[in-house]
């Protein structure tokens with residue numbers, strides 16, 4: 001059902017991505033006009049098929065590494081432009097860093113020249129392989145600056161530093177969301193992140209491959225919870241610093257694999273697939289769980305979708321895509 005709030009013209013970068021396309025759908029349903037931007041580097045244009053003909057949606061193919069002076073009048077900016085899957089962001093690490101620095105610089109410039117608010121999406125990866133669990137926003141993290149993940153982890157850290165610098169030096173109105181592992185419909189089977197990889201494998205009758213011994217933990221947030229958190233943060237008065245947006249229920253990767261196997265059997269009647277272990281990946285964080293007191297208290301937001309419920313919806317989406325979602 002479409003709700004009507006004050007209608008704004010909103011720029012969403014990374015609009016064709018998993019999170020971006022879900023955010024655009026939500027903003028359009030709220031009655032806003034949306035300008036989506038994407039370079040289609042890691043995602044398929046088909047992700048936008050469902051809104052392509054919407055009368056309040058416009059799209060421009062563009063890379064945020066180049067200035068965005070062409071954008072008409074806008075009221076808010078959501079920056080979601082950056083590959084987020086470890087296998088994707090490591091494919092072209094120089095570009096990942098440039099997106100995080102030059103790209104965010106271009107967007108902050110745009111926000112400054114228009115005098116508008118910008119929400120930048122940061123990540124739990126700024127905490128690296130954390131020494132404390134759960135992670136509050138006050139934790140400075142444990143990040144390797146010289147390794148395969150540094151392009152993303154350090155890129156996202158410098159992007160936060162750039163937001164801070166623009167706020168202090170130029171008075172820009174910024175919001176920063178540190179998003180923890182998020183999953184759901186429109187994350188492609190070929191994305192590489194664990195939830196879509198496990199679901200795609202189980203539906204195809206293939207082995208689920210756990211990198212490492214399966215004891216690493218993550219806290220999985222369903223995409224609608226994330227989108228609601230982002231919109232609540234954007235429209236709140238809180239501009240003191242980054243805010244964690246995630247689900248604070250923690251699971252081992254082994255537990256996740258077992259739940260996916262069980263749900264796919266239950267939903268499809270297909271035979272149970274096996275779970276195998278592969279060598280661990282370099283610098284893989286061993287634990288991750290957000291402390292979300294700040295978001296709960298400031299935004300009156302909380303994640304509402306339990307893992308099994310969210311996985312069922314995501315499995316259903318993959319089934320509707322024919323088991324293989326829209327890979328590039």
Ligand SMILES: O=c1ccn([C@@H]2O[C@H](COP(=O)(O)OP(=O)(O)O[C@H]3OC[C@@H](O)[C@H](O)[C@H]3O)[C@@H](O)[C@H]2O)c(=O)[nH]1
Pocket residue numbers: 084085086122123124125179180181182192193194195197198209210211212216218253281284285
């Ligand atoms: O097929 C797989 C994929 C991943 N994994 C493991 O599952 C865990 C989660 O891996 P993912 O690739 O989904 O995501 P990561 O937690 O490593 O990184 C994510 O962190 C937060 C977000 O900002 C990003 O979307 C992404 O960088 C890791 O321990 C990884 O090694 C598997 O065991 N098998």
